[in-house]
Amino acid sequence: MTDTATTLESLAAEAAATAGANPHGREGESYTAVNSEKNRSLYASRVKVYPKLVHGSFRRLKWLVMAVTLAIYYITPWLRWDRGPSLPDQAVLLDFPARRFYFFFLEIWPQEFYYITGLLILAALGLFLVTSVAGRVWCGYTCPQTVWTDLFIHVERFFEGDRAKRIRLDKSPMSVGKLARKTGKHLTWILIALATGGAWVFYFADAPTLAGQLVSFEAPAAAYLFIALFAFTTYLLGGIAREQVCIYMCPWPRIQGAMFDEDSLLVSYKEDRGEKRGPHKKGTSWEGRGDCIDCGQCVAACPMGIDIRDGMQLECIQCALCIDACNEIMDKVERPRGLIAYDTFRNQERRRAGEAPRLNLVRPRTILYSSVLALVAAIMLVALSNRSTLDVSVLADRNPLFVRLSDGSIRNGYQVKIVNKEHSERTYRVSIEGLDGAILTRAVLAGEANEIVVVEADKLENVRFFVSLPAERAQALNGGEADFDFIVTDLADGKTATKETTFRGPAE
Amino acid sequence: MSEKHKDEVTGVETTGHSWDGIRELNNPLPKWWIYTFYATIVWSFAYWVVMPAWPYLTGSGWTYTQGVIGYEQRNVVTNELAAVAEGRSGAMERIATMPLEEIANDPALMEVALGAGKAAFGDNCAPCHGSGAQGSKGFPNLNDDDWIWGGTLDDIHTTLAHGIRWDGDDETRNNVMMAYGRDGILNRTEINDVAEYVLSLSGRAGNQEAAARGAEVFASQCVACHGDGGTGNQELGAPNLTDAIWLYGGEKASIVETVSNGRSGVMPAWGGRLDEGTINALTLFVYSLGGGEK
Numbered sequence: 001m002t003d004t005a006t007t008l009e010s011l012a013a014e015a016a017a018t019a020g021a022n023p024h025g026r027e028g029e030s031y032t033a034v035n036s037e038k039n040r041s042l043y044a045s046r047v048k049v050y051p052k053l054v055h056g057s058f059r060r061l062k063w064l065v066m067a068v069t070l071a072i073y074y075i076t077p078w079l080r081w082d083r084g085p086s087l088p089d090q091a092v093l094l095d096f097p098a099r100r101f102y103f104f105f106l107e108i109w110p111q112e113f114y115y116i117t118g119l120l121i122l123a124a125l126g127l128f129l130v131t132s133v134a135g136r137v138w139c140g141y142t143c144p145q146t147v148w149t150d151l152f153i154h155v156e157r158f159f160e161g162d163r164a165k166r167i168r169l170d171k172s173p174m175s176v177g178k179l180a181r182k183t184g185k186h187l188t189w190i191l192i193a194l195a196t197g198g199a200w201v202f203y204f205a206d207a208p209t210l211a212g213q214l215v216s217f218e219a220p221a222a223a224y225l226f227i228a229l230f231a232f233t234t235y236l237l238g239g240i241a242r243e244q245v246c247i248y249m250c251p252w253p254r255i256q257g258a259m260f261d262e263d264s265l266l267v268s269y270k271e272d273r274g275e276k277r278g279p280h281k282k283g284t285s286w287e288g289r290g291d292c293i294d295c296g297q298c299v300a301a302c303p304m305g306i307d308i309r310d311g312m313q314l315e316c317i318q319c320a321l322c323i324d325a326c327n328e329i330m331d332k333v334e335r336p337r338g339l340i341a342y343d344t345f346r347n348q349e350r351r352r353a354g355e356a357p358r359l360n361l362v363r364p365r366t367i368l369y370s371s372v373l374a375l376v377a378a379i380m381l382v383a384l385s386n387r388s389t390l391d392v393s394v395l396a397d398r399n400p401l402f403v404r405l406s407d408g409s410i411r412n413g414y415q416v417k418i419v420n421k422e423h424s425e426r427t428y429r430v431s432i433e434g435l436d437g438a439i440l441t442r443a444v445l446a447g448e449a450n451e452i453v454v455v456e457a458d459k460l461e462n463v464r465f466f467v468s469l470p471a472e473r474a475q476a477l478n479g480g481e482a483d484f485d486f487i488v489t490d491l492a493d494g495k496t497a498t499k500e501t502t503f504r505g506p507a508e
Numbered sequence: 509m510s511e512k513h514k515d516e517v518t519g520v521e522t523t524g525h526s527w528d529g530i531r532e533l534n535n536p537l538p539k540w541w542i543y544t545f546y547a548t549i550v551w552s553f554a555y556w557v558v559m560p561a562w563p564y565l566t567g568s569g570w571t572y573t574q575g576v577i578g579y580e581q582r583n584v585v586t587n588e589l590a591a592v593a594e595g596r597s598g599a600m601e602r603i604a605t606m607p608l609e610e611i612a613n614d615p616a617l618m619e620v621a622l623g624a625g626k627a628a629f630g631d632n633c634a635p636c637h638g639s640g641a642q643g644s645k646g647f648p649n650l651n652d653d654d655w656i657w658g659g660t661l662d663d664i665h666t667t668l669a670h671g672i673r674w675d676g677d678d679e680t681r682n683n684v685m686m687a688y689g690r691d692g693i694l695n696r697t698e699i700n701d702v703a704e705y706v707l708s709l710s711g712r713a714g715n716q717e718a719a720a721r722g723a724e725v726f727a728s729q730c731v732a733c734h735g736d737g738g739t740g741n742q743e744l745g746a747p748n749l750t751d752a753i754w755l756y757g758g759e760k761a762s763i764v765e766t767v768s769n770g771r772s773g774v775m776p777a778w779g780g781r782l783d784e785g786t787i788n789a790l791t792l793f794v795y796s797l798g799g800g801e802k
Contacts, residue, residue, distance in 0.1 A: 044536035248538055399640030403651040403798065406751035411651075413798060445612040445796055466798060471752070 048170070049243060049305035051153055052163035052297070056324030065141045066150055074195070077202035083107075084423035086457045094204050100458075106384070107421065107458075118380045125376060129369035131259040133361060134342065135266040139252065140319035145245050146303075148196070148238035152189055153303065159185040163300055189239045190231070197230030243304045246317055253314045262345040263360040267318045269298070269309040269340050272351045277309075280333060291335045298340055301325035308340055390428075391419035392488045392497040401504045408471030410505040413443070416463050418488055420455035427491045428453045430465065435484035435503055437473045441466045452491075467503060480507030596620065604785035608661040611792060618792065625793025628786045632778065641797055646756060646773055651797045654753035657681050658742040659801035665791045671777030672745070680777055683745045688729065689768030698725050703763040709738045709750045710758070 053059075079091035081104055088095065093102040101108040101116070108115050130137045139146060159181045160166045169178055201223045202210060213219035214227075237245050246253060260266065269292075277292035292309070299307045301321045306313060308322045326340040347357035397413035405411055420426045430451045432440050442449045443464040455461040465486075469477075481504045489496045513522045515533055522531040556562065559575040574580075599620040603611055611617050630639060636647045643649035648656065657667050667681060674680040688694040694702070704715050705722030713719060726738070733746035740748035747755065755773075756766050778787055794800075 043539045043542050045539050244538060244540075248541065397640075400638075400642035400649075400651060403642070403649065404752060405652050405799075406654040406748065406753050408752035411798065443796070443798060445618065445792070445800065 046244065047305065049303065050163040050166045050300075051303040051305075051321070052300040052325070053157060054297075054301045054321050054324040054328065056327055058320040058324045062141060062150065062319065062321070066147050069142055069144075069147050070151070074199045077199065077207040081105075084457065087423055088206060090206055092203060093206075096204060109419070109421070112387075115380070115384070118376060118383070121376050122373065122380065125369060125373040128259055129366060129373060131256055132261065132264055132365045132369060135260055135264055136252075136256055136316075136318040139246065139256075139317040140267075143317075145237060145250070146317060146319065148192075148234060149242050149303065151192065152238040152242075155188045155192070156185050159188070186239075189235055193231040193234035193238070194227065196234040197227035197232075200230045201226050243315070246304065247315050257314075261363075261365060262349075263363055265342040265344055265359075266312060267308065267316065267320050267323060267340065268312070268343040268348070270338070270343060270348070270351070271309075271311075272348065274309065274339050282333075286335070291330070291333075291339050293329065293333060295329055297325040297329050298322035388497065389421040390426075390488065390490060390495055390497045391417075391421065392486065392499045393417045393419075394486045394499045394501045396501050396504070402506070404506075405468065409468045410471070410474035411466050411468040412503050414465045414467065414486070414501065416465055416486060416488075417460060418453055418455050418463065419460045420457065422457060424457050426455055426457075428455065429489045429491055430463070431487045431489070432467060433485045433487055435467070435469065435482060437470055438484070438503070439468045441468070453488075469503065469505065474505040477503070477505050480505050596624075600624065600785040600789075603788050604783065608665065608788060608791060611788065612661070612795075621789045621792045622796060624786065625789035625791075625796075628782065628790050629793055632782065633790070636775075641794065646771075648755055649753070650794050651799055652753055653799040653801075654748065654751055655742060655799070655801065656740075656747050656755070657745045659795075659799055661791060661795055661800070663742070663801075664794050665787065667775065668787050668790055668794075669777065669779035672775040673772055674774060674777040677777035677779070681745055683733065685766070685771045687768065687770035690770070694725065694729065694767070698722075699764055699767050702726050702730070702767060703760055706738065706749050706763050707760060710752065714760070 076092050077090065080089050081091035081102070082089050083102070088102060090102065091104050093100075095102065099110050106115070127138055156166065160169050169181065172178060198214070201214075205223070210219060210223065214223065241249075273290060274292035275290040277290050277294045280286070280289070280293045298309065299305075299322075301324070302308070303319060303321065304315045304317060306315045308316065320342070323338075323340050323342075327337045330337050330339055343357075344359070346360070350357055393416075395415040395417075397415075401412070403411045403413075416430060418428055418430075420428075430440070430442075430453060432438060440451060442451060443466055451465075453461055453463050467484075481502050483500055483502050486499045486501060487496055488499075513524055513531065514520070515522055515531065518533060520533045520535060523534045525532060556573070557575065558577055559579055561573050561575065563570055563572045565571075599617060602617060603621050603624070606617075611621055629637075629641065633641070637643050637650055638647070641650040648654075653659070655663065657663060657672070666679075670677045670679045670681060672681045686693065689696070689699055698721075701718045701722035702725040703722065704718040705720075705726050707714055708719045726734075730738070733741060733744050734749055735741050735746070738749035740746045752758075754762070756762055756771060778790070782790070
């Protein structure tokens, strides 16, 4: 066990090295949370956080999540999805000029924006459910702020070394070496930031075309503007602001307090097991004291700069890195892992009362969230599977409501909009039903007037029709009006769309 | 002043305010936050200098500081309107010079023409013909298929350009529906008879004997313009008396009044008042309402 001894010695050495890093550090204690009582004043200067690299299952999980989320972000615009010759073949594309949102097999028109609303509701409910089960999983693992900050911290670590080295470097006077390290770090940050902004614009235009334009400086000014904007915000939020975004800007930490309860799994310090804390000399007894040796590694690892042992706090994004940090130490001092672990408030109480901890995942809150989630998902699925590829709307003329023709018959005008959501040009026949003796004519100024309407792929055609009713029929109308249907038939596959409207004549 | 109070759980001083026993912790703001706040104050001063900002009273009324760059929202709108007019000018020039049939065959140009025509109609024609061109007594409905002076593109264009019985225009459309009663050409009985005959033309026979007598009156006085059988003559602007459309009312009393006192409705000549492009656009718009003749 000489390993343990040397490690603890080195930790003590690091503690000594970093003691001065925090001007507010209490005497005899090297690690202080940045939000500790003594650090408070009306306006607080930021105390820079130097997160230490940890090793363990949660760190590995976070590497994996980072790789997957970044890959999704950077690769998605380059995925292709064939939709036929006249439509873009980009799998995910927000086509603002053509007012379409393409998402693999989905194609959403502006009037179908409720699908997006549905997706957002699903996302919100998913967030609520996950939070009530396991706290701020979103914040700790997948939030872009967390992922990019983690990446930026890793770049910082690559150029400037781990926590102790970074603290020393920042305290040291400017030198060629320091300048080179800082320059390298910031340049890499800027490159990542540019790539982030660069990937963003590919979601709004054909990625290969835009990439070519960007390189040859032929891209629209808006593309460069948004790349610059996103590069700037990525650099600012991921490199400079970091934890302050979560603490001061983000509303979610305030909302989440209402999302979890005493049965939610939260990253917590097991006070009942850890206290009373204090330094432990190797070989001495663990009797009458807690397992926490007050090494401060949980604080050193924390990207938010807080002390998990102070209990649940708004600043904690639940990234679980303190669990890894503590487990490493527990292994070394040969105590069981999990002094800091995913735990519930209720289990803290139960252990204190001498009862066995119990996991209670199925409870009214989670049942409610899950069932609403399932309900909305089902509604979405039904709506999507019944999505029509032919939409018709009919607008009857209001001014004048009707026109009397020279033979005494009554004529109404209608604007018929035919929306072809198929990926090929379609030919439709327009007919009417439910109005005996009525004559349908298409209003055209030139060319042949008939009831055949050709609509290009993925386009909307606005055609005007007249419906005339002979005088005697018009006089027989009940109350001067009658409902009837416009029927639009796709000549290729016989699909029809029916729209009811009203014929109006003089009310006697 | 509120007394100082410390929260027991966190050890943080509170703001001293209490709402139903709930107190607010007085945690510090980050410094950059207050600096951002100062920056917005500085920005507001700069804004006052650069942009129009403060109203003040002068001898001639209220005015405001103009700002050094001379920004004005009215100018923005004026420029936008000018840009739209410029973008449209090419199309309006073509609408002014191209034959009407060719415009009707060009969907893109037709869209501009119908838009311009609709706007011009609302400005100039709606007071008499109605906003939906539905007309009213004495003002023809332009949606229907009955045209006194003709409903082809050229006919409509001529009517628009030169008007009807319009003094200021030499080429104006002109005719006379005489006041047969007032001027003593026909007596009361004859007018009644001819009214009965006219009613019978559109299939509304009342008194057969009177109508038969009226036919003779019609043959001597009316056929010159309204033609044999009363089907009218667009060349002369004589309405068709056999259809369902009556400009001044089709019931007997109205017909008697028309025959007795005559009719001489007036439409202004728009040539010279409106430019040729607008008149063409109006022609196409009226034609498109649903009654245009080939």
